[in-house]
Amino acid sequence: MTATLNDWRVTTRPYYAPQADEITLFEAAYAARLPVMLKGPTGCGKSRFVEYMAYKLDRPLVTVACNEDMTAADLVGRFLLEPGGTRWQDGPLTLAARHGAICYLDEVVEARQDTTVVMHPLTDHRRTLPLDKKGELLRAHPDFQLVISYNPGYQSLMKDLKTSTRQRFAALDFDYPVAELEADIVARETGIATALAAGLVQVAAAARRLKGHGLDEGISTRLLVYAGQLIRQGVSVRHACRMAMVRPITDDADIRETLEHAIDAVLA
Template identity: 30%
Template sequence: MTQTLPQELEQLEATEFDAGLVFSGAASGNMVRGYSSPCSCTPVADSTYIFHESARDVVVWFMNKLDPLYLYGPAGCGKSSLVKQLAARLNYPVFNVTAHGRMEFSDLTGHVSLQNGNMVYQYGPLALAMRYGALFIMDEVDLLPPEVAAGLNGILEGQPLCLPENGGELIHPSPMFRFACTANTNGNGDDTGLYQGTLRMNLAWQDRFMVSSVDYPAADVEKALLARLFPTLPDSITSKMVDFANEVRGLFMGTSDTSINTIEATLSTRTLIRWADLTLKFQPLAHQGIQPLSYALDRALAFRTAPSTRAMLHELVQRVFPVENVSLGE
């Protein structure tokens, strides 16, 4: 007989790991709590994933009973994947929700539904995470409606969750329960114009979090990542791809030394990986006189931009890759 999700979560057994062995491969003597085995809600550990400096804060957060965690940083820098990959190595179950302007509190806690002719209360992701000791991640939290954020105040302080629709049931948080948020802004609104729709969060609400900034990985980290994922791609190409990505990010953030105005899109780590992957897949086009790098860039990023930006990106490709004008050397 197939187990229900609550039954599966109830059977999880907490254990302790050496944090050094889990996260760096070298014993440290510092212990971190997790679970002895994964479940269907546990993220899959990516063996190619490379942790960058921001992981330190999240590791300390996992190791200690600290305030809820608020991670903010530019689009596509890997905020959610950072937390999930750490959770995966601890066999932590994860409930991941993306905030939006029409979200209601019951979307998190649960609601009554009709099942086989009976009215049954279905627990939401937050209620399940609290009861069974999972990690609850709310992405894009700076899009969360204020009334829903206010409803979370007690939860953020460690208080039980009350479910009026289920007879006033109280769910006391498991000692293993963790609450994390990710956002593009630090909660004070967007003064850059890059993230339309984000809200300024209530100061008292922000005060309940430990805050950590996440940026794009260092160049050497991204180069090592591309080398690991795409070993057939020449080092000279992967190195220049990362340099290109960082120049595009500078243009996006308005920190570039060039006279070009800011552009409307950025080249995140995930887009960088997509670009490298497509460059290899479109390599046969080189025999038709089509540059795989430019062709792949359109499909990875440039087609999402204005025509003027796309033209500028292609000019930048020609400048960064002067030798690889047609092919990758095949």
């Protein structure tokens, strides 16, 4: 492995609590070098899972936060002008494919479809990446794997994965953990009492029931951890919940009031 990828190595074991057999299934997919798609709501643990698997498999992890302004060159690479001439610089996808890292495209549906198609040759039997501007056909390192994630809750006619892209990936479904496990995760991540963490989870459950009834998305496990961290800093439970669990997900006054009533009822 080159010194370049040392910066992408996960050196500390991330905490991840499995919900089912996703670890075994991912290991099997990696052994076969299958590309994997992770589907699930915001903040449910998809990125933490990839980080954990990269650590467990002892592979560097190159992560790309996708956005609508990202171009194919941002993924693949480009020539840079320098005083002595031009120099080619690999993009993150090329870097991972060349040196055998796991490349993780986070929220891939945010990228334009004409950008994401550049990964297609890496996701079938060819495992190649044409670098047209450089005149190179890159053959992926034997240890390379491509992983993408997206939130199906934000699908629309304008923002969704093409069928030709979907069918190049094996897929794992993620969701928020069951209440007891989620409380354990929040307590473990923040150091607050398990009983208090369970109360935060109850409030989150109430918010998640409002999805599609005024809320686009419920309170994520990530936001519960934020609330717990604020509480550990001495912020009152009510203020921590408002700051981390209510204000981020809605500006609707009625829904905010409903959620604050739930906080008072559960955590008072």
